[in-house]
Every structure is written in C-alpha cells, then in structure tokens.
Amino acid sequence: MLDTLPAINGSGAASELLIDLGAIKQNYTDLKERLGGVECGAAVKADAYGTGMDRVGPALFEAGCRTFFVATVDEGIALRGLLPDARVAVLNGLLQGTEEVFPEYGLIPVINDLGQITRIRQMCVTAGRALPAMLHIDTGMSRLGLTAGDMKRVSEEPDILDGPDWLYALSHLVSADDPADPSNAAQLKRFREALPHLQQRMQASLANSAGIFLGPDYHFNLARPGFALYGGRVKDGEPSPLAPVVRLSARVLQIRDVKAGDTVGYGGTHKVRKDGRIATVAVGYADGYLRALSSQGAAYLGKLRLPVVGRVSMDMLAVDVSDVDPADLHPGGFVDLLGPHYTVNDAADAAGTIGYEILTGLGHRYTRRYIDAVSGES
Known part of the structure; x- marks a missing residue:
C-alpha cells in the first residue's frame, strides 16, 4: 500500500509522517478473521501507539471494533468524546480520586486488586446500579492484576464480586511473541484454573496481538490486539504478516x-x-x-x-x-x-x-x- 504513494505532499515541512488508516482497518479485519467468531477489540493507548487516536479510533470503529482499551483515564475521556457508542476500558484501573470520572464518561475500569474491587462495589451502591467493570488476573507478568492469593480469597468469598456488571476476566501474556516459550502454556493453565470461579459472572480475554497467533486455545471470548494493528510483528525475529502503517x-x-x-x-x-x-x-x-x-x-x-x-x-x-x-x-x-x-x-x-x-x-x-x-x- 505505502509503496505506491508519493513521499511528500509538496509542503515546506522538514519531514512528513504518513499514516495509512486503510492499512490499520485492513489489519483489524485480518485479525478479526483469524479469530473466527471471537470478538476483536483494539488497544489505542499511547495515542494509538503514536499514530493518532483521534483518527485511528474512528477508523477502527468504522471497521467494526466496539471495545477499546486505553491506559489512562485521560485517554479514556478523550476517546469517549470521539466514540460515544464504544466500550472504553481503562487498563490502569480504578485509582483513588477517579471514582466519579468513570460513570460520568461511561468508562470501564479494569480492576487490578482487592482494594479496587471494594471501590467499584461502593460506586455501584452510590450509583444505585451495576456499573460495568473488568477483572485483571495476574498469571505471570507480576505487574498489575489480582495475585494468586487474591484469587484464593475470591474463590473462598465469591460474594466479594457482588455489585458490578463484570464484563470480562482478563490477563496479559508475557512472551506471546515467542511461541516456543513455556510461559505461554503456563499462563494459559493458570488463567483456565481461575475461570471456574468467575465464568458465571463474566467472559474471558487473554490474547494480545501475538496471542492471537498462538491459536484458538488462547482466544476465549475477546482478543485485545494493539501493536499488530499498526504493522508490528507478532513473532520475535520474523517480519510482520500485517500491512505496514x-x-x-x-x-x-x-x-x-x-x-x-x-x-x-x-x-x-x-x-x-x-x-x-x-x-x-x-x-x-x-x-x-x-x-x-x-x-x-x-x-x-x-x-x-x-x-x-x-x-x-x-x-x-x-x-x-x-x-x-x-x-x-x-x-x-x-x-x-x-x-x-x-x-x-x-x-x-x-x-x-x-x-x-x-x-x-x-x-x-x-x-x-x-x-x-x-x-x-x-
């Protein structure tokens, strides 16, 4: 696609960054087809990976995407202004002081610890309704998400999840770009072990861009591609199978x-x-x-x-x-x-x-x- 385009538009600019929205939409469609009937979301954090969320978000919505992931509340507010009908999830979670922002802008917090569970439950009481949320389970990244100890408590006290409208339980793969890495299978096993405690309340999401290419076992109900949408590789050391953007x-x-x-x-x-x-x-x-x-x-x-x-x-x-x-x-x-x-x-x-x-x-x-x-x- 980009190979057929002129390098510059004749302006006096010192440099030009050309971004092919058609390639992004085609990459989304290709990933969606690879997923079969599984929903395909999109990560548009960090200004759509540097390509411009204000243009990329609407383009992906036009391509059929309805569930978007951002990192921060500010990103979520900006995306909500662009896409009033999309589901917008904030990966950084429900931080103290942001409780009023999520319902005001229709944002979905990704809950990362037990304290945030308490916070979202209180928000539901205050709002008088079940607010949407997602639950992040740490299966090996040791970064964000409920720990094994937290999940043990959830299994022993299932009522701790009462209140919110839980949409998805999600986790994040550590080494999906290396299919031979045993951590992929280990994380998949831990994620599956956690789901029986949750599946009556919510669906599941594990695959990032590279995770989609690990096969159907990793797809569950929703995939969350990011880098691949923008032409990034999905397997370490190999060219990307997707269009450059x-x-x-x-x-x-x-x-x-x-x-x-x-x-x-x-x-x-x-x-x-x-x-x-x-x-x-x-x-x-x-x-x-x-x-x-x-x-x-x-x-x-x-x-x-x-x-x-x-x-x-x-x-x-x-x-x-x-x-x-x-x-x-x-x-x-x-x-x-x-x-x-x-x-x-x-x-x-x-x-x-x-x-x-x-x-x-x-x-x-x-x-x-x-x-x-x-x-x-x-």
Missing part, C-alpha cells in the same frame, strides 16, 4: 562531497573510507529517531538503501548517498526513514530495541498526513 519521509538539507579520511558527525565516530557523498537529513533524536540508530539505521530512496553514518544528533542525521545518481536526489528532496522497505520492526532491530519504542516515540515535529490507500482517499 507508517511512512516517515525526511527532507535533505544538504549534500556534500567527502574525501577518504573525513569524519562525519559528533565525535567523529564515522570515518569515510573512500571519496563519496553525504546527505544531511532533517530528523534527529528530538523527533524520536533513536540515537541508538547512529551508524546502524538506514534511509531509502525508492528501493535503494542508504546507510545512516555517524551519530544521530538532536535535529539531524547523515546518510551515505554515494551510490545515488546526483540527478535523483538534491537538497529539498526526501528520503524514507521508515516505510515499506524499512519498517518500524527493521529500525527496532537495528537499534537493539522493539518496534513499540520506535512507533510510540515518533515526535510531533512531523507534518502528519492521513490516507486510506485501500480506498484511495487522502
């Missing part, structure tokens, strides 16, 4: 001849081996292009790979354009730093991190343009 095109500020022995960038960490040409590009770590990509990352001009050389600085980086015909690139032109030939997953591998960090770290100095390459809209 973002394309980052950056403007060339200057092209200069360099001689063998010249150095490039701060610290002189790159030494030119033979005479050539270097292009200075208007993107740096202040734009979310990680400093770890110094002499590791790559830009592309069409299908031609241009290695990043020297240190990435705050506002600029350098690429070796010695192999580019001078007629094909000049100051004011653009190269792709992310796109169909170099995805967020590729950049993450080069930086020694994960695609989540690349995607969510994209800055706000870019001119953002939204298109739908599937329908041809822009």
Whole structure:
C-alpha cells in the first residue's frame, strides 16, 4: 500500500509522517478473521501507539471494533468524546480520586486488586446500579492484576464480586511473541484454573496481538490486539504478516562531497573510507529517531538503501548517498526513514530495541498526513 504513494505532499515541512488508516482497518479485519467468531477489540493507548487516536479510533470503529482499551483515564475521556457508542476500558484501573470520572464518561475500569474491587462495589451502591467493570488476573507478568492469593480469597468469598456488571476476566501474556516459550502454556493453565470461579459472572480475554497467533486455545471470548494493528510483528525475529502503517519521509538539507579520511558527525565516530557523498537529513533524536540508530539505521530512496553514518544528533542525521545518481536526489528532496522497505520492526532491530519504542516515540515535529490507500482517499 505505502509503496505506491508519493513521499511528500509538496509542503515546506522538514519531514512528513504518513499514516495509512486503510492499512490499520485492513489489519483489524485480518485479525478479526483469524479469530473466527471471537470478538476483536483494539488497544489505542499511547495515542494509538503514536499514530493518532483521534483518527485511528474512528477508523477502527468504522471497521467494526466496539471495545477499546486505553491506559489512562485521560485517554479514556478523550476517546469517549470521539466514540460515544464504544466500550472504553481503562487498563490502569480504578485509582483513588477517579471514582466519579468513570460513570460520568461511561468508562470501564479494569480492576487490578482487592482494594479496587471494594471501590467499584461502593460506586455501584452510590450509583444505585451495576456499573460495568473488568477483572485483571495476574498469571505471570507480576505487574498489575489480582495475585494468586487474591484469587484464593475470591474463590473462598465469591460474594466479594457482588455489585458490578463484570464484563470480562482478563490477563496479559508475557512472551506471546515467542511461541516456543513455556510461559505461554503456563499462563494459559493458570488463567483456565481461575475461570471456574468467575465464568458465571463474566467472559474471558487473554490474547494480545501475538496471542492471537498462538491459536484458538488462547482466544476465549475477546482478543485485545494493539501493536499488530499498526504493522508490528507478532513473532520475535520474523517480519510482520500485517500491512505496514507508517511512512516517515525526511527532507535533505544538504549534500556534500567527502574525501577518504573525513569524519562525519559528533565525535567523529564515522570515518569515510573512500571519496563519496553525504546527505544531511532533517530528523534527529528530538523527533524520536533513536540515537541508538547512529551508524546502524538506514534511509531509502525508492528501493535503494542508504546507510545512516555517524551519530544521530538532536535535529539531524547523515546518510551515505554515494551510490545515488546526483540527478535523483538534491537538497529539498526526501528520503524514507521508515516505510515499506524499512519498517518500524527493521529500525527496532537495528537499534537493539522493539518496534513499540520506535512507533510510540515518533515526535510531533512531523507534518502528519492521513490516507486510506485501500480506498484511495487522502
């Protein structure tokens, strides 16, 4: 999809982040089909993983998604303003001082401990009705959710759950992107062991993006994909089976001849081996292009790979354009730093991190343009 699009729209922007809403909708549809009849939700936390919740939320709703997950109350309030008819769940839970916010904005708290259970029950009494909630069970992450001890108490005192309208019991997989990791089966076993105490009250949700690809045993009643919707990989070390969503095109500020022995960038960490040409590009770590990509990352001009050389600085980086015909690139032109030939997953591998960090770290100095390459809209 992105491979057929122009790199820039002719504006004077230093760089452009192009986001393909059609690809996001297609990825959602593909994941939904893989789930069979199981409901497919969507995680749109962190501003839809850096792609813009204000545009992505409505696009996913248009694609059929009705249950959305955010991290914070503020994100939930913002999404509610965009999607008045969606179910919006807040993963960070029911924190003290937020009790009035959830019913006011129709948000669903994901309950993470026994104290929050007490809090949601009191809220139901105050409201005079059963408020919706979800119950998070920790099966191995040791982060949020009811512990094994908490679940023992729930099994011994089932009335502790009286009051709320419990929608789902959920848990989060630790290593779903590694299908061979035994923790997947161990978490599935713990989750199943917890459900008999809960299934008369609520349905179940375990699979994140990668969990969907572990197979039907992990699907239960609702899946919660996030990273995969935005083109992220679902299996460690392998290309994503889903469509790329973002394309980052950056403007060339200057092209200069360099001689063998010249150095490039701060610290002189790159030494030119033979005479050539270097292009200075208007993107740096202040734009979310990680400093770890110094002499590791790559830009592309069409299908031609241009290695990043020297240190990435705050506002600029350098690429070796010695192999580019001078007629094909000049100051004011653009190269792709992310796109169909170099995805967020590729950049993450080069930086020694994960695609989540690349995607969510994209800055706000870019001119953002939204298109739908599937329908041809822009």
